[in-house]
Amino acid sequence: MPSHLALLSCLLVLVLSLDKFLLHYLKRRWLSGGGGSIIPRIPTSPFRPHRPMAAAGKWSETAMLVIDMQKDFVDPAMGSPVLVAGGEAVVPAVAEAVAVARERGIFVVWVVREHDPSGRDVELFRRHLYSGGKGPTVKGLKGAELADGLFIKEGDYKLVKTRFSAFFATHLDSVLKTQGIKNLVIVGVQTPNCIRQTVYDAVELDYEKVMVLIDATAAARPDIHLANIRDMKTIGVETPTLEEWRR
Amino acid sequence: MPSHLALLSCLLVLVLSLDKFLLHYLKRRWLSGGGGSIIPRIPTSPFRPHRPMAAAGKWSETAMLVIDMQKDFVDPAMGSPVLVAGGEAVVPAVAEAVAVARERGIFVVWVVREHDPSGRDVELFRRHLYSGGKGPTVKGLKGAELADGLFIKEGDYKLVKTRFSAFFATHLDSVLKTQGIKNLVIVGVQTPNCIRQTVYDAVELDYEKVMVLIDATAAARPDIHLANIRDMKTIGVETPTLEEWRR
Amino acid sequence: MPSHLALLSCLLVLVLSLDKFLLHYLKRRWLSGGGGSIIPRIPTSPFRPHRPMAAAGKWSETAMLVIDMQKDFVDPAMGSPVLVAGGEAVVPAVAEAVAVARERGIFVVWVVREHDPSGRDVELFRRHLYSGGKGPTVKGLKGAELADGLFIKEGDYKLVKTRFSAFFATHLDSVLKTQGIKNLVIVGVQTPNCIRQTVYDAVELDYEKVMVLIDATAAARPDIHLANIRDMKTIGVETPTLEEWRR
Amino acid sequence: MPSHLALLSCLLVLVLSLDKFLLHYLKRRWLSGGGGSIIPRIPTSPFRPHRPMAAAGKWSETAMLVIDMQKDFVDPAMGSPVLVAGGEAVVPAVAEAVAVARERGIFVVWVVREHDPSGRDVELFRRHLYSGGKGPTVKGLKGAELADGLFIKEGDYKLVKTRFSAFFATHLDSVLKTQGIKNLVIVGVQTPNCIRQTVYDAVELDYEKVMVLIDATAAARPDIHLANIRDMKTIGVETPTLEEWRR
Numbered sequence: 001m002p003s004h005l006a007l008l009s010c011l012l013v014l015v016l017s018l019d020k021f022l023l024h025y026l027k028r029r030w031l032s033g034g035g036g037s038i039i040p041r042i043p044t045s046p047f048r049p050h051r052p053m054a055a056a057g058k059w060s061e062t063a064m065l066v067i068d069m070q071k072d073f074v075d076p077a078m079g080s081p082v083l084v085a086g087g088e089a090v091v092p093a094v095a096e097a098v099a100v101a102r103e104r105g106i107f108v109v110w111v112v113r114e115h116d117p118s119g120r121d122v123e124l125f126r127r128h129l130y131s132g133g134k135g136p137t138v139k140g141l142k143g144a145e146l147a148d149g150l151f152i153k154e155g156d157y158k159l160v161k162t163r164f165s166a167f168f169a170t171h172l173d174s175v176l177k178t179q180g181i182k183n184l185v186i187v188g189v190q191t192p193n194c195i196r197q198t199v200y201d202a203v204e205l206d207y208e209k210v211m212v213l214i215d216a217t218a219a220a221r222p223d224i225h226l227a228n229i230r231d232m233k234t235i236g237v238e239t240p241t242l243e244e245w246r247r
Numbered sequence: 248m249p250s251h252l253a254l255l256s257c258l259l260v261l262v263l264s265l266d267k268f269l270l271h272y273l274k275r276r277w278l279s280g281g282g283g284s285i286i287p288r289i290p291t292s293p294f295r296p297h298r299p300m301a302a303a304g305k306w307s308e309t310a311m312l313v314i315d316m317q318k319d320f321v322d323p324a325m326g327s328p329v330l331v332a333g334g335e336a337v338v339p340a341v342a343e344a345v346a347v348a349r350e351r352g353i354f355v356v357w358v359v360r361e362h363d364p365s366g367r368d369v370e371l372f373r374r375h376l377y378s379g380g381k382g383p384t385v386k387g388l389k390g391a392e393l394a395d396g397l398f399i400k401e402g403d404y405k406l407v408k409t410r411f412s413a414f415f416a417t418h419l420d421s422v423l424k425t426q427g428i429k430n431l432v433i434v435g436v437q438t439p440n441c442i443r444q445t446v447y448d449a450v451e452l453d454y455e456k457v458m459v460l461i462d463a464t465a466a467a468r469p470d471i472h473l474a475n476i477r478d479m480k481t482i483g484v485e486t487p488t489l490e491e492w493r494r
Numbered sequence: 495m496p497s498h499l500a501l502l503s504c505l506l507v508l509v510l511s512l513d514k515f516l517l518h519y520l521k522r523r524w525l526s527g528g529g530g531s532i533i534p535r536i537p538t539s540p541f542r543p544h545r546p547m548a549a550a551g552k553w554s555e556t557a558m559l560v561i562d563m564q565k566d567f568v569d570p571a572m573g574s575p576v577l578v579a580g581g582e583a584v585v586p587a588v589a590e591a592v593a594v595a596r597e598r599g600i601f602v603v604w605v606v607r608e609h610d611p612s613g614r615d616v617e618l619f620r621r622h623l624y625s626g627g628k629g630p631t632v633k634g635l636k637g638a639e640l641a642d643g644l645f646i647k648e649g650d651y652k653l654v655k656t657r658f659s660a661f662f663a664t665h666l667d668s669v670l671k672t673q674g675i676k677n678l679v680i681v682g683v684q685t686p687n688c689i690r691q692t693v694y695d696a697v698e699l700d701y702e703k704v705m706v707l708i709d710a711t712a713a714a715r716p717d718i719h720l721a722n723i724r725d726m727k728t729i730g731v732e733t734p735t736l737e738e739w740r741r
Numbered sequence: 742m743p744s745h746l747a748l749l750s751c752l753l754v755l756v757l758s759l760d761k762f763l764l765h766y767l768k769r770r771w772l773s774g775g776g777g778s779i780i781p782r783i784p785t786s787p788f789r790p791h792r793p794m795a796a797a798g799k800w801s802e803t804a805m806l807v808i809d810m811q812k813d814f815v816d817p818a819m820g821s822p823v824l825v826a827g828g829e830a831v832v833p834a835v836a837e838a839v840a841v842a843r844e845r846g847i848f849v850v851w852v853v854r855e856h857d858p859s860g861r862d863v864e865l866f867r868r869h870l871y872s873g874g875k876g877p878t879v880k881g882l883k884g885a886e887l888a889d890g891l892f893i894k895e896g897d898y899k900l901v902k903t904r905f906s907a908f909f910a911t912h913l914d915s916v917l918k919t920q921g922i923k924n925l926v927i928v929g930v931q932t933p934n935c936i937r938q939t940v941y942d943a944v945e946l947d948y949e950k951v952m953v954l955i956d957a958t959a960a961a962r963p964d965i966h967l968a969n970i971r972d973m974k975t976i977g978v979e980t981p982t983l984e985e986w987r988r
Contacts (some may be wrong), residue, residue: 116898116916118896120898120916120919120920121898121912121915121916123450123451123453123482124450124453124455124483124919125450125482125483155859157857157861157862160901161912162912162915162916163451163912163915164447164450164451165447165451168448168451168912169451169910169911169912169914169915170910170911170912171862171902171903171904171909171910171911173910174698174699174700174862174903174904174910175857175861175862175903177671177700178700178861178865179861192478192481193447193478193482197447197451200411200412200440200444201415203370203371203372203411204370204410204411204412204415204416204444204668205668206370206371206668206671206672208371224474224477224478227471227474227475227478228474228478230471231439231440231471231474231475234439235370235372235440236371236372363651363669365649367651367669367672367673368651368665368668368669371672402612404610404614404615407654408665409665409668409669410665410668415665416663416664416665416667416668417663417664417665418615418655418656418657418662418663418664420663421615421656421657421663421945421946421947422610422614422615422656424918424947425614425618425947426614451915452915453915453918453919617944617945617947617976617977618944618947618949618977619944619976619977657945658941658944658945659941659945662942662945663945686972686975687941687972687976691941691945694905694906694934694938695909697864697865697866697905698864698904698905698906698909698910698938700864700865702865718968718971718972721965721968721972722972724965725933725934725965725968725969728933729864729866729934730864730865730866
């Protein structure tokens with residue numbers, strides 16, 4: 001049946017080529033929140049009453065990890081070689097997720113990279129980006145600052161890392177476990193590297209519930225984002241939208 | 248919907264150009280299994296002169312990590328819930344890769360899971376699979392054995408892990424770094440979990456060259472395998488075929 | 495190529511009709527994981543809370559670590575260069591401590607060294623002790639066995655280490671924390687090295703109560719033993735006698 | 742539309758059988774970056790060997806670790822509960838040792854504690870010392886500053902720790918090993934805790950030569966200092982005076 005084979009081959013190609021279209025379509029409707037969306041819109045409400053940190057019963061065993069939301073990663077104006085293409089679009093969702101966490105009394109950890117100007121504490125494959133005291137997220141430079149609109153508040157915690165995973169060679173597990181944190185909600189960039197590595201390490205470290213907010217995390221491309229979300233789901237990670245989580 | 252039109256134009260081109268190629272290719276490779284492939288054949292040559300382990304100059308700084316090539320993961324006959332669909336197919340390539348490594352005097356590390364019958368040292372999300380002294384890769388049971396055709400030889404090293412990454416809570420980095428190992432060649436299963444976590448940890452741990460043999464590793468599905476290979480390439484990981492590596 | 499034309503017509507119909515279906519389908523299946531897919535379903539591994547392990551009320555949060563009670567360390571008959579002078583004398587106390595632990599339902603972890611015959615996984619300063627496939631506590635040799643009178647029973651756990659601390663590059667913290675262990679009772683040899691390093695790491699890892707049974711641990715000399723006990727007391731470690739602990 | 746059903750059945754079969762073909766095809770065009778790919782090419786980040794860092798010949802493989810030389814630990818005027826009695830007396834020797842190190846081009850790492858005002862990242866047994874935003878070496882407070890006479894210079898490295906050992910849950914090993922550091926010279930306070938833990942971890946981590954300058958380190962009492970020096974010597978640590986080392 002040669003015509004069947006041909007037909008089927010074409011179909012296969014079709015499915016593969018539709019992927020990108022589908023992803024973009026979904027992204028447009030879903031992230032920009034147009035009318036009639038299949039996915040709930042995420043409003044960013046800037047004015048919220050501030051509630052002080054307090055181990056608020058239900059949420060006292062949960063921490064939010066905000067990963068790498070620094071200018072060099074998410075602000076195109078910086079022109080950094082480590083810019084994550086999808087990063088800027090999720091800044092409002094990250095800000096909103098943090099606001100929800102604070103309302104609930106959830107412990108917020110700002111995980112950031114801050115590197116030595118020499119690049120001596122950077123991954124080998126990125127080390128060529130450092131010279132003349134400059135490079136991505138060098139400590140003290142503008143690129144290492146949090147993206148506009150994001151702020152560390154009293155009661156939050158700042159944790160500096162030098163590799164992908166927030167748990168790699170840091171005291172994050174120490175500061176979380178000793179407070180009785182068992183559940184993690186993760187936001188930030190970027191999905192295949194720092195998000196995923198943090199998530200896998202969290203699973204390896206036996207956090208009971210590990211959650212990635214699917215629309216408050218981002219990658220260079222939507223298909224990369226989604227392929228990684230799929231993999232994380234297979235190891236028991238929950239991947240709700242911000243709206244689903246805030247309910 | 249003009250995007251449909253665009254899509255169809257693309258399809259037209261694709262069909263016209265790919266059709267013949269696909270048919271031809273499938274006939275030759277898939278149906279009749281002949282030679283002349285665009286894809287290098289992986290011969291499994293059973294008879295090879297044995298050369299004793301010796302830090303063989305060029306290769307003395309390289310180690311091969313063989314990950315999770317255990318019956319429960321790659322032998323469908325075990326009926327294990329952790330079977331990796333694509334695993335069995337790569338057993339010959341893994342055996343061949345190990346043979347090449349031994350010829351070159353490369354240090355071979357067999358990374359395996361061996362769990363307590365109680366499941367107390369397993370990831371939380373898999374713990375329900377353990378009861379009555381049974382479960383995936385329980386130490387001493389058949390499922391924890393290496394797949395048929397794979398053997399640990401004198402001079403090799405066996406390393407037991409309990410999580411995805413071969414580096415998580417093991418002395419692997421210790422035993423490698425102290426021997427001056429700087430380069431890793433990784434084979435086994437499965438790509439999105441144990442392979443990828445080992446690879447990312449290796450990059451985080453500053454191994455200079457990290458290599459995944461693309462046809463001696465496998466996942467549940469080819470698209471999952473490839474999506475993960477793609478992500479690994481973006482952080483500097485090399486992904487040759489076994490044939491390319493053995494040249 | 496008339497078959498191509500037919501094919502394309504089919505495709506046209508297919509695309510137009512499948513588009514909506516695909517979108518809907520992918521959304522439902524891939525992101526949320528529903529049923530009846532053309533794409534193999536990736537089941538999200540159900541998260542299960544870890545099962546309680548024979549938790550014996552008051553003692554369910556306590557584990558006993560038995561350190562290095564192997565022939566090469568405590569049996570003078572072995573003539574090992576790593577013999578601990580005071581070791582043999584505490585074998586009965588260690589056996590008794592283990593018996594008490596078992597009566598109480600305390601989780602017993604036998605921490606042992608098992609080294610590669612090559613010595614490649616030993617501390618650098620001891621590596622000269624390994625040659626010809628022999629050396630202290632080589633895996634499989636008699637010197638690596640537990641001292642006479644000590645036995646691993648079902649329900650106990652054996653943990654292999656390659657350095658002083660039972661926590662260094664092992665999954666001990668993982669297996670303890672995930673069971674809810676908060677308190678440690680430590681016995682074995684020798685006080686200044688493996689005992690003390692394990693103790694300090696336990697304090698660094700936030701175990702709530704760390705206890706060393708002063709007469710079920712030993713060093714080369716009593717003054718060394720006591721000087722180290724004194725230091726451990728200053729960081730909050732409890733150091734009762736076996737008799738005091740068993741009351 | 743029954744034809745759709747038939748079509749989909751075929752597709753299912755096709756997808757399952759074509760997998761391997763596609764995999765190889767995609768790999769060739771997509772990963773090796775062939776022209777006209779349907780999938781955007783992902784450039785592989787070029788691997789660059791790390792650049793040498795002002796490597797000063799003989800001393801390029803040596804680093805000096807200056808441990809906890811902060812006001813709360815060594816300046817009696819602070820009245821801190823964590824004051825080390827013998828600390829103030831060694832400030833000049835530490836300053837001198839650092840000067841010698843700099844002359845030789847040795848990489849100097851200032852290891853300091855900086856704690857959260859809440860005390861949530863402090864050892865459990867010291868946590869009661871933190872309240873009202875104050876406590877030993879709280880980040881930003883005077884007690885966390887280096888002792889008078891000690892300064893971090895350009896080219897030095899500051900490393901924050903939260904436990905005794907400079908290696909516990911920090912990236913110190915990462916930043917040292919990747920520069921090719923094999924030898925450590927250690928100064929600071931206090932001998933039984935932070936000095937000794939750092940030293941033992943360094944031995945466990947296979948630094949080739951670990952040296953403690955006996956008169957540029959201190960404890961609460963001389964006998965404690967010396968008992969710990971004695972123990973460290975038994976595991977191969979060198980313990981010269983500053984004068985002996987500078988020769």
